[in-house]
Amino acid sequence: MTARADTPPRRRVDGEQGFALFFIIGLCLGLVTVVLLYANGTALAYRASGNAVAAAQAREAVEGARRYVAYLLTNLEEPGYMPDIEAYAAEGVPLDEAAFWFVGRDANEEEPSDYYFSLMDEGAKLNLNTATLEMIEAVPYMTTEFAAAIVDWRDADEDLTSGGAETANYLLLDPPYQCKNAPFETVEELRLVYGAEWAELIGEDLNFNHVLDPNEDDGDALPPDDNQDGILDRGLMAYFTVYSAEPNTDEEGETRVNINGNETDRLEQVLRERLSDRASSVMQALQGSQGRDYQSVLELFYATGLSVEEFAEIEPYLTVSEDERIRGLVNVNTAPEEVLVCIPGIGIDHAADLVAARTQKTAQELRSVAWVSEVLDQTAGQLAGPYLTTRTYRVSADIAAVGRNGRGFARTRLVFDTSGDEVVVVARQDLSRNGWPLDEEARTMTSEKRTLR
Numbered sequence: 001m002t003a004r005a006d007t008p009p010r011r012r013v014d015g016e017q018g019f020a021l022f023f024i025i026g027l028c029l030g031l032v033t034v035v036l037l038y039a040n041g042t043a044l045a046y047r048a049s050g051n052a053v054a055a056a057q058a059r060e061a062v063e064g065a066r067r068y069v070a071y072l073l074t075n076l077e078e079p080g081y082m083p084d085i086e087a088y089a090a091e092g093v094p095l096d097e098a099a100f101w102f103v104g105r106d107a108n109e110e111e112p113s114d115y116y117f118s119l120m121d122e123g124a125k126l127n128l129n130t131a132t133l134e135m136i137e138a139v140p141y142m143t144t145e146f147a148a149a150i151v152d153w154r155d156a157d158e159d160l161t162s163g164g165a166e167t168a169n170y171l172l173l174d175p176p177y178q179c180k181n182a183p184f185e186t187v188e189e190l191r192l193v194y195g196a197e198w199a200e201l202i203g204e205d206l207n208f209n210h211v212l213d214p215n216e217d218d219g220d221a222l223p224p225d226d227n228q229d230g231i232l233d234r235g236l237m238a239y240f241t242v243y244s245a246e247p248n249t250d251e252e253g254e255t256r257v258n259i260n261g262n263e264t265d266r267l268e269q270v271l272r273e274r275l276s277d278r279a280s281s282v283m284q285a286l287q288g289s290q291g292r293d294y295q296s297v298l299e300l301f302y303a304t305g306l307s308v309e310e311f312a313e314i315e316p317y318l319t320v321s322e323d324e325r326i327r328g329l330v331n332v333n334t335a336p337e338e339v340l341v342c343i344p345g346i347g348i349d350h351a352a353d354l355v356a357a358r359t360q361k362t363a364q365e366l367r368s369v370a371w372v373s374e375v376l377d378q379t380a381g382q383l384a385g386p387y388l389t390t391r392t393y394r395v396s397a398d399i400a401a402v403g404r405n406g407r408g409f410a411r412t413r414l415v416f417d418t419s420g421d422e423v424v425v426v427a428r429q430d431l432s433r434n435g436w437p438l439d440e441e442a443r444t445m446t447s448e449k450r451t452l453r
């Protein structure tokens with residue numbers, strides 16, 4: 001027996017009743033629609049406001065991270081050196097309902113397979129304003145023409161570097177513009193340099209997270225158009241900075257002693273204070289070279305016979321320059337292999353050995369550039385010395401943050417200067433448009449789970 005068999009025969013309705021019923025049904029349906037629409041609208045509005053709150057929380061978390069970094073850099077145990085990675089939190093750091101990460105890169109790993117969370121050293125890159133043409137040419141995937149165009153862009157003159165471009169070339173572009181003939185103010189300015197290709201500048205690391213994501217290794221299936229070789233081929237911009245600079249002062253903030261100058265008394269005082277009886281070996285080395293013209297303090301190290309540890313005691317007090325600030329030195333402790341390759345005297349022959357050697361060094365040994373003598377002979381060391389440092393006064397933080405429940409995110413890159421009395425932000429760049437740089441798991445993890453991690 002079916003239900004239909006029980007259904008009473010349909011009542012016949014006349015025209016008037018039919019209209020009334022139709023009207024009531026219509027009214028009910030209309031009301032239901034209005035209620036549904038209203039409920040849906042409220043839910044959407046609620047969701048939207050929830051997202052707005054989460055996005056605001058993410059932006060707040062970026063500010064929280066900024067204060068945290070400023071605090072860390074103000075209270076460094078070793079001012080002028082990168083903070084110890086073990087001494088600060090960098091991954092999923094909870095901040096009320098939000099959380100932040102410092103997107104970093106392990107410079108000792110050639111092919112990082114997983115995320116690395118750390119602050120970064122701007123001195124780990126080549127400075128666009130001070131690197132020589134030869135150094136720029138040695139950057140992976142750099143062409144000689146683009147390297148020459150970079151030099152022409154920043155130099156004040158209109159003299160064409162072979163293969164480069166000056167105003168005459170820029171005026172032929174559509175639309176035409178002038179060659180800058182002044183220093184780079186940002187790395188992104190490379191886009192304006194003659195011959196710049198966006199794909200070459202960005203490379204395969206589309207989301208700037210230093211990791212090979214699936215879409216960065218699938219050919220042209222998804223952007224970017226990568227070469228699908230299982231290796232993250234970075235863009236040209238990844239190797240450059242405009243921020244690296246250090247004050248020419250010692251750890252007490254006093255002007256360093258110029259070993260090419262005439263401050264013999266002050267020099268002897270520094271040496272005796274730091275080295276006691278071993279000071280005489282340095283004084284002998286210095287006296288043996290009349291009309292001194294050291295190109296770097298590393299050159300002095302080779303002449304002294306001091307140990308690396310001993311030299312680390314005096315190196316922070318010495319200089320070969322009268323300049324108040326020294327721009328563009330590369331930190332030999334933090335630069336990745338591809339950057340070290342660009343340094344004269346290091347090159348492709350020694351860069352990998354330097355990276356391998358530094359992972360075996362103590363913190364005290366890494367305080368001075370002298371440790372490179374283990375890999376570089378005196379000739380190579382003399383070539384490399386003028387471009388190297390072990391100190392850091394420009395630290396960047398690539399901050400990724402999410403609001404509550406992993407909703408809303410913000411990403412901002414900040415560059416801090418630690419050389420003054422106060423730690424200050426010298427550059428700020430919003431990277432949010434590049435999308436969320438870590439995996440979804442990190443993002444959707446609840447704040448309790450993050451804390452437990």
Ligand SMILES: [Ca+2]
Nearest residue numbers: 152155157181
């Ligand atoms: Ca020029």
Ligand SMILES: [Ca+2]
Nearest residue numbers: 205209211213
């Ligand atoms: Ca990536």
Ligand SMILES: [Ca+2]
Nearest residue numbers: 215219222224
């Ligand atoms: Ca792709």
Ligand SMILES: [Ca+2]
Nearest residue numbers: 227229231233
């Ligand atoms: Ca690749």
